[in-house]
Amino acid sequence: MIRIAAVGDVHMDEDVLGRYRPALEHLPDRADVLLLAGDLTRHGTESEARCVAAEFGGLGVPVVTVLGNHDHHCDQVPQVVKVLSDAGITVLEGNSTVIDVGGVRLGVAGAKGFGGGFAGRCASEFGEPEMKAFVRTTGAIAERLGTALRELDCDVRVALTHYSPVPDTLAGEPLEIYPFLGSYLLGEAIDSAPTALALHGHAHLGSERGTTPGGVRVRNVAHPVIKQAYSVFHLSETELAGSSTQVSGAASGVHQ
């Protein structure tokens, strides 16, 4: 069994320092890995990233993250990534990492994702250049996520995004803003590989559970949604057996 702890949208700054620490103290007893689903900071500054590093660094389990839209706000992504990496946190964007959990290889492919909406109610690559650029941005991110998932050489696959791959986990958000909360293209990417679980954040008013059209379980782990320091998911042996029969590619470690 693989035990996955996950939380998103922690929006760290100095005023939140220490808030998660009491609950994180026992994390190594409860989980094999911690996945952070983006929006680690309020504005994406280097100093806020240092708060993230202080809160989620040195936990005794591997920590893997994607960035969120807030982490991009101040255009300091390289600095933010460096601070997190220096703290031992693996930052994914269109790539993957493999973690050995007691002999079972857990593969995590991650990307921030982007908006565009969901099948039948989505934006199209048509009209003004700004509109095309918006849709192309999501398309390119989703394509890299799909490739990263398919090329993972592992026993169990998890997809980690900030934006949502399905509308199910947005329930509670106003329908009008769904196109800014996720895209079906992310779901399509997740369904292109035998993914065991998809985790995302971003939708603070959304709900916990959903499924992709291909049957992959989706969980919104945004902190205001789960209302706890992190959620823990146990992926059972049968799931591992099912997904290990379909591995492809020969990649391992972190791919850039």
Add this chain to the structure above:
Amino acid sequence: MSDDNATVKPLDEYAEAAVQRLLTEHAQVAEQGITVVRRDHTLLLRGEVASPQRRDEILRLVTEHFPDVTIACDIGVTRAPEPSEVEELP
């Protein structure tokens, strides 16, 4: 429309949009999860934030921008306890 003071900003849909954008785009706040509800002469702010300081800052900022409006603040601070249960995914 209020007739006793021409400078009073009316509490209309534009005010609602203004508050939402103010909270998101203001450098010290950057909060997207706040719901703004208009009730007669009251603006109700609802949602959850990460710290009491953020809630106070939101209230201060909205009060400053709408000095003539009664602001009701029902913003909570998201709890962060250790999970009491795990989800088994068979």
